[in-house]
Amino acid sequence: MTATTTRFRFAVSEVEVATDLPRRRRRITPELGRALEKLNHAIEYLTDEYxxxxxxxxxxxxxxxxxxxxxxxxxxxxxxxxxxxxxAQRCKTFLTQLFA
Incomplete structure (x- = not known):
């Protein structure tokens, strides 16, 4: 799913974000989630405005x-x-600590 069209240089898509960020998941707190949501809305607003x-x-x-x-x-x-x-890493750590 694309957030905006890719016709403009500053268009943002999920593919673009995924390739820029590491593959590890992050623990997003409610505060961080709201901050990310507001930034996404601002980016979308500026793109639509243009x-x-x-x-x-x-x-x-x-x-x-x-x-x-x-x-x-x-x-x-x-x-x-x-x-x-x-x-897999959590299991490995758990087993290492269990049998250490």
């Missing part, structure tokens, strides 16, 4: 810089969340 306005190239650069900044912030918030160990 599409509906038919803005000039100068405004495109402003929008693109703003969206890039928000995407970087979103990525940093996500990466700051603690990682969830894969099931």
């Amino acid at each position: 599409i509906h306005q038919g803005s000039s190239i100068t405004e495109l650069n402003d929008h693109a810089c703003t969206v890039d900044l928000l995407k970087t912030l979103r990525k940093q918030i996500y990466l700051d969340a603690p990682e969830v160990l894969p099931f």
